[in-house]
Each structure stands twice: as C-alpha cells, then as structure tokens.
Amino acid sequence: MPSLAVFEAAGRHLNFSGAARELGTTQPAVSHHMSWLETELGCLLFRRLHRGVSLTPEGRVLFDAVSSSRQAIEHALTEIHNRSGRKLVNIATDYGFAGDWLIPHLAALPSSVSDVEVRIVASQSAIDPRTEAADFVILLGSGQWPGCVSTLLFRETVYAVASPLFLAKCGPVKNAAELARLRLLHLESRDRCPWLTWSGWFAGHGVALNSRQGDFFFNTYSLVQQAAIAGQGIALGWRPLIDHAIHAGLLVPVLDQPVSTDMGYYLVEGANRSTPPAFARFRDWLVAECARAGAGPRAKSTSETPRKPDGVRQSG
Numbered sequence: 001m002p003s004l005a006v007f008e009a010a011g012r013h014l015n016f017s018g019a020a021r022e023l024g025t026t027q028p029a030v031s032h033h034m035s036w037l038e039t040e041l042g043c044l045l046f047r048r049l050h051r052g053v054s055l056t057p058e059g060r061v062l063f064d065a066v067s068s069s070r071q072a073i074e075h076a077l078t079e080i081h082n083r084s085g086r087k088l089v090n091i092a093t094d095y096g097f098a099g100d101w102l103i104p105h106l107a108a109l110p111s112s113v114s115d116v117e118v119r120i121v122a123s124q125s126a127i128d129p130r131t132e133a134a135d136f137v138i139l140l141g142s143g144q145w146p147g148c149v150s151t152l153l154f155r156e157t158v159y160a161v162a163s164p165l166f167l168a169k170c171g172p173v174k175n176a177a178e179l180a181r182l183r184l185l186h187l188e189s190r191d192r193c194p195w196l197t198w199s200g201w202f203a204g205h206g207v208a209l210n211s212r213q214g215d216f217f218f219n220t221y222s223l224v225q226q227a228a229i230a231g232q233g234i235a236l237g238w239r240p241l242i243d244h245a246i247h248a249g250l251l252v253p254v255l256d257q258p259v260s261t262d263m264g265y266y267l268v269e270g271a272n273r274s275t276p277p278a279f280a281r282f283r284d285w286l287v288a289e290c291a292r293a294g295a296g297p298r299a300k301s302t303s304e305t306p307r308k309p310d311g312v313r314q315s316g
Helices: 003-013 016-023 027-041 057-083 095-108 164-170 198-204 221-229 243-247 277-293
Strands: 046-048 053-055 088-093 117-122 136-141 148-162 185-187 216-218 235-239 259-270 299-301 312-314
Touching: 003 016, 003 027, 003 057, 016 027, 053 057, 088 095, 088 277, 095 117, 095 136, 095 221, 095 243, 095 277, 136 277, 148 164, 148 277, 185 221, 185 235, 198 259, 216 221, 221 235, 235 243, 259 277
Parallel strands: 088 117, 088 136, 185 216
Antiparallel strands: 046 053, 136 259, 148 235, 148 259, 148 299, 259 312
C-alpha cells in the first residue's frame, strides 16, 4: 500500500483509525506508514493529539498536493468509465449527509436511474465545488459558490438530541438554560465551521454558553452521533439527517424547539458543465427525494456576489 495514499486518507480523516477503516487495514499499519514517510522527509507531517491528529505546516503542503493529484486521478477514471459506456456518477459530500441520509435513501432509486453507478466520496474537510473532481457536490452552506449553480435540498434545522437512556438518567429538560448544565457533545473541524455550533444553537434560544468542563469533542459527526446513542451526552441533530435515528428510538429531541438558520444543504454543480442525461435523471431523483423529506428545492445561480448569512432563529 503506497504511503502517500495512506497519508492522503489520514489527512482527510485526521484520524489514523478512520483512515485504517477506509483502507481496510489497521491503525498500527497506518501509523507505521506515517512514521516511515516522516523519517524519509525529515519532518513531522502530523501532530499527534489526544483525539486524532492535525496536519503540521509541512503536512498541509504535502496534503494539498496529494489531494489535488487524487482528484485529478478520480476525474480521469470517471472520464474513462464514461467513454467505456459506464454511467458512473461521482458525489462528494460530508460524512453526515452521506451516512445519515444519502446511503439509506439509495435503496429508493427508481428504475429510471437503475443504470447509473454511484460513487460517494465523503470528507469532514472543507470541499470546494469549483475544484472537486465530482459530478455533484452536496454541501452545507449559504448557497453561494461563484461559477456554480446550487439547488437547496434542506434548510438547516437543528435539534438537541440524546438517547432515551440519557434523558431517563438526567430527568426531563424544560428549557435551554437547563440543557446547558448537561454534558454536550461537540463536532470539531480544522476548517471554519459552516454548520451551527452549540454556541449558535444556545444563542438562538437566548442563552449564553459560558466556560464549560466535562464536554466531549469529536472530529466526525458519526462519532458524535454514536456517543449520543451510547448515552454519553447531548448532541446537535440536523433534520432530516437524524430522522432514521429518531424513528428507530435511538435518539429523541431533548426540547421541542429547534433552531433554524439561513444556511442549508445544497446540491452544487458547475454552471458551465454539461450534464449527461443519466446524471440529470439521478439529480432530479435526488432533489425530489429530498423535497419529500423536507424543504422543497430552489435553484439559483451562485455567480453573483455572496451574501452574508443572516444568523439563526428559533423555530416554533
């Protein structure tokens, strides 16, 4: 297994165990590859943290180069697949949308798009739809990406959620001020967070989140959700991404009042990129499936000057 491929996976996950799961190997094997590569280069590529890793400046330089090469290779592979007659649609998105919404809904693909092969590439890092080697990019943001066309899939609507076991142990929570006294589960990011954080969620309820101790922090949303299901604390849950966990009884809303923002999940594609008919059918199915689960689609060009998000508001 080439060490640069291992490095690229570790750089995307910022976690050697996550990279190992993707590559079908073990965490010690990933760590060995990274130690060998650092020895060869004579510098550290990662800072080893209590939870996961972070890139050093040297690591960031190498990751940007390797990541660009990966995207170019994926674009070339897609082009070859298309020339051979295969209809392979590449989708880039984050772990939350991929794992909690897209994958569970692929079983609902209609016969009209049964001939389309789907490749999903998920990342917790920031994705630039202008450079990503994907046919469609699904992002949480304001909908403004210059040179792209975006279609709103879901408006950002966020609940505080926990396991029934956790709520049974802590008792009913009457308001956000009481909730602030319990353990919170946070999603960290090495990039500027486009999603609502706990501070923003409490601000939407008119509560200031003061200095805290005892909270837990994770670098992927799947870990946040697993911790919440295991009864370790209260997590933020994005509708409709968490619907399956709520319907299964794994999580329940702690309060009935969510917080909504002017952000949302958008399907993004290049404004000047031609879309094969098979891919257009897949896009139309995806937008319609999202519309059934939440907000209806609203397409717009994002070549205009980006607007500043208007902040958060509490939903009744």
